[in-house]
Amino acid sequence: MRCRLCHHHTRNYINAPETHGRRLINRSNNYQYNICPHCNSLTLDLSPDDNFYRQAYDKNYYPTLNFSIKILNFISFSLKELIIINYFNKKQISLLDVGCGDGLFLESLNHRFHTHGIDFHKPKISHRHRLFRGNIEHFKFPYTFDCLTLWHSLEHLPQPHKTLKRLFSLLNPDGRIFITTPSATSLGCTLGRQHYFHLDPPRHLSIPSSDGLAIALSESGFTDIKFHPTFYEYPLDLFWSLRSSPLKYFIYPLYPFFKLLNRQTIFVSAKKPPKPTSKNPSHKNGNRGTF
Numbered sequence: 001m002r003c004r005l006c007h008h009h010t011r012n013y014i015n016a017p018e019t020h021g022r023r024l025i026n027r028s029n030n031y032q033y034n035i036c037p038h039c040n041s042l043t044l045d046l047s048p049d050d051n052f053y054r055q056a057y058d059k060n061y062y063p064t065l066n067f068s069i070k071i072l073n074f075i076s077f078s079l080k081e082l083i084i085i086n087y088f089n090k091k092q093i094s095l096l097d098v099g100c101g102d103g104l105f106l107e108s109l110n111h112r113f114h115t116h117g118i119d120f121h122k123p124k125i126s127h128r129h130r131l132f133r134g135n136i137e138h139f140k141f142p143y144t145f146d147c148l149t150l151w152h153s154l155e156h157l158p159q160p161h162k163t164l165k166r167l168f169s170l171l172n173p174d175g176r177i178f179i180t181t182p183s184a185t186s187l188g189c190t191l192g193r194q195h196y197f198h199l200d201p202p203r204h205l206s207i208p209s210s211d212g213l214a215i216a217l218s219e220s221g222f223t224d225i226k227f228h229p230t231f232y233e234y235p236l237d238l239f240w241s242l243r244s245s246p247l248k249y250f251i252y253p254l255y256p257f258f259k260l261l262n263r264q265t266i267f268v269s270a271k272k273p274p275k276p277t278s279k280n281p282s283h284k285n286g287n288r289g290t291f
């Protein structure tokens with residue numbers, strides 16, 4: 001099987017029962033994540049069909065919003081918005097949230113954003129957002145966007161490399177994509193293996209590494225790839241990931257230190273380069289070696 005991020009042949013593997021976060025869903029449903037020797041990403045050995053999506057995403061999959069989740073969402077969405085705004089000088093930013101789920105991120109954004117969302121189900125949120133229902137691979141959008149966000153949705157897609165190419169075509173020149181995913185090279189995944197909090201088989205069809213994401217982004221045409229902190233996301237993910245590792249006795253007493261320094265999830269952003277124009281100095285000189 002080939003790596004879904006960099007297309008190299010995978011070699012070793014991790015076996016894992018069906019889980020979601022720290023919950024064991026079904027011990028007898030066993031899955032195999034193949035490890036890429038080139039970029040260290042994990043690829044689930046499974047080709048999803050329509051039946052898979054019906055079974056894997058039943059109504060129990062989506063969490064109910066309690067007070068602590070609302071607080072964590074508020075912190076996470078506010079920090080993400082600050083990071084996004086930092087990249088734009090424009091007064092109005094058109095944004096498409098890919099895999100917008102319940103639409104809570106769109107609801108959290110201020111009015112500087114023209115907000116759009118796409119998912120398989122339309123969420124019930126305010127009418128100020130434009131919502132699309134369908135598959136990002138085939139949906140025909142009436143326009144392109146300044147900013148694309150994928151919050152923990154790329155790992156659910158069967159061909160992330162192909163999807164990134166499609167997303168590149170949906171961005172305006174100088175636009176930017178922002179992605180969060182699990183991290184195959186995090187302490188939680190490396191030490192916790194099948195207990196990694198963000199493994200989520202069979203819904204997570206890949207667990208990218210930073211290298212895997214950087215390769216897939218740059219091969220899709222993106223430049224200026226930047227990685228951002230994620231310590232504020234899922235405060236207890238490392239705790240639950242290490243519950244069966246003997247190293248927990250060393251890591252738990254220093255938990256905040258490890259959580260701060262070792263990113264359990266990846267937050268990456270990248271730019272669609274501007275179109276070359278006749279005003280571009282490299283074109284003015286023609287790059288023809290006339291001197």
Ligand SMILES: [Zn+2]
Pocket residue numbers: 003004005006007008036037038039040041212
């Ligand atoms: Zn790879």
